[in-house]
Amino acid sequence: MWRMLWLAGVSLVMVLMQVLTAQARPESLAPLAxxxxxxxxxxxxxxxxxxxxGPQGIVPEGSPFxxxxxxxxxxxxxxxxxxxxxxxxxxxxxxxxxxxxxxxxxxxxxxxxxxxxxxxxxxxxxxxxxxxxxxxxxxxxxxxxxxxEAPAPLKFVTFGDSDTARVGDWVVAMGNPLGQGFSLSAGIVSARNRELSGSYDDYIQTDAAINRGNSGGPLFNMDGNVVGVNTAILSPNGGSIGIGFSMASNVVSKVVEQLKEFGETRRGWLGVRIQDVDTDVAEAMGLDTAKGALITDVPEGPSKEAGLLAGDVILSFDGTEVADTRSLVRTVGNTEVGKTVRVVVYREGKTETLKVTLGRREDAERQSGDSDDDGADPDVTEKELLGLSIGVLTDKMRNELNLSADIDGLIILSVNEASEAWEKGLRGGDVITEAGQQKVASISALEARISEAEEAGRKSLLLLVRRNGEPRFVALNLQ
Missing domain, CATH: 2.40.10.10 (Trypsin-like serine proteases)
Incomplete structure (x- = not known):
């Protein structure tokens, strides 16, 4: 008796599952189309x-032909x-x-x-x-x-919430592939949050066929809302192989709003240079986890006015936790220009909250000016430390390396190719301007920073290194 009831229950569940599956995937996409x-x-x-x-491209200029x-x-x-x-x-x-x-x-x-x-x-x-x-x-x-300008109201579609699109959801792409006219293709969301080349990239990957001519067309969910704009494909031959990319609608809708209102974008600008926090950097700074965005430089701008410093790790921006540099760039860019936000940073073993009034990124890019730390010109010495042959910068070295007169620190003369420093990309000609988040202008200052880190039980030392004027942090093991 119980066995029969159990079998009946299983059968009922299977029938319900089939019904739900049929509801999730319609027999025809014609009504949606x-x-x-x-x-x-x-x-x-x-x-x-x-x-x-003239006949350029046929024969070389000046040819007797x-x-x-x-x-x-x-x-x-x-x-x-x-x-x-x-x-x-x-x-x-x-x-x-x-x-x-x-x-x-x-x-x-x-x-x-x-x-x-x-x-x-x-x-x-x-x-x-x-x-x-x-x-x-x-x-x-x-x-x-x-x-x-149309003589009558046009039919239109609306943006959906691309954040709700899940891997495996059905999607439909429409457009004009290869000039063949209106065409529809169907597939699924293959992946989310793909990044191709831009700072604001948030692509939905799909296997719905996208070919040349589909660019700019919509990617629809099953409710008929636009969740992406078909933009690019990955293909060895220029045709669809099932790897297409659509810019997520939640990015597009914000851009469209600004273009419609201003004719251009107006993105928030924090005014810092940043890099990701890896495990070595986190350990060197005493962070429990490798997260946030590490500030490598603070040029003139909103952050400098607010008191942010190179070496600060941005943990939270305007109430949103910062996972890495990419998330920070996108969050800042989506924030209103002129808004005053709270920025939580990790500094010297504790957190601090600062208020920053955002500038406009497009204005900053047009003006683009950086400033570096000031320093003195110490005596020349050389020493082998941390797999590096290090010397103090002189005016002669600055001229040879085309370095700005206001850059001061220690010059890396050579790097042991068997060392961790080589593996992490340090090379001769790089300039160390900070160690342990303090300026260094002499070999003795660097040695003091190494001793302080060892006495504090740290396994690595954080260096601020500049190459061609561009700063980045590197953590080197002390053991």
Whole structure:
């Protein structure tokens, strides 16, 4: 009796699972396609290329055959080779408002002289083409915002929450692959939080087929909301092999809001140089775990005014825990310019909270000016320490290495290739400006820092090293 009840229960569970599976994966994506396709557009760009002044590219300039080929060109088209040429390119996009705002990739419309939008025609409907103007672009995320003037309200789609997209969720890509016209492909979310090359990258990886021409098109979830903008593929031959990347909608939506309001992005700027905290650096500084963002330099800007120092580890920014440099850059960039935020740092064995009023990153990048620590010019000495042959900087060395006069410290003359210092990338010509988070301008000062670290029971010493003016921290073992 109990066995029969148990079997009946198992059967019921299996039936329920099949029902739920059927609900999770519809038999057809046609209803979804019908819903979202009117908002997906093809984009054609035209660029005028200046004509050639001669038979360049056919024969070298000055070649005895140059006159022959010029005469050949004249006979077969007169001066067509000197006339401006029109080059066309294709891409995709999607409408986000009934009044005609359209999102695409920046690389789709970059340098275009004319942009034409083709709307989804539907069954038996004629093609509808409209010219578009550029509202704003953001090369950092490869996003562009366009605008068309339509005679009637347009069908549009909305952004979804890309943070809720899970690996394994079904997604649909729409666009204009290889110029074939409107096309749909389906797949799953293969991975999340992929980083390609940018500071603000947050890509969704998908195996939904993405090819050339799909760039700028939408990646939909099963609710018909845009969770990504199809941007790039990984392929040895230029075609889809099931590794495509879509910029997450939570990044895109913030960029679009700023482009729509200002015509450009306005990202928060903290004004520090940073690096990740690895286990050696954490141990050298007395941190329990390797997390946060280690400040390597504080040029003139918001952080210097607020009292942040090189050697501080940023643990929290505006109430958000900082895991690494990437998370800090994205969080700061998404914060309002001019906002005063609380920054929690680890300094000399304890935490401190400072208030920083953020600047604007784009302004800082245009002005871009750094300042280095001041110091004195000590006597020249040399010594072997920590696998390094070290000397004190002189004016002659500064001239030979093209170093700024305000950089002071110890010059690395050579590195033992069997040492940890070599493995961690230290090389001759690097300049050590700090050891144990204190300035060093003499060999004796460095030796004192080593002794202090050993007496404190530390296994490693933290060095601030500059190469071509760029600072970074390196932790070297003392044992």
């Amino acid at each position: 019908d819903k979202v396709s009117p908002a997906v557009v093809n984009i054609t760009t035209t660029t005028v290329i200046e004509g050639r002044t 140059e006159d022959f080929f010029r005469e050949f060109q004249d006979r077969n088209g007169g001066d067509n080779g000197n006339r401006p040429q029109r080059s066309s390119a294709l891409g995709s996009g999607f409408v986000i408002s009934e009044d005609g705002y359209i999102v695409t990739n920046n690389h789709v419309i970059a340098d275009a002289d004319e942009i034409e939008i083709e709307f989804f025609p539907g069954d038996g409907q004629p093609r509808k083409l409209l010219p578009a103007k550029v509202i704003g672009t953001d090369p950092n995320t490869d996003i562009a915002l366009l605008k068309v």
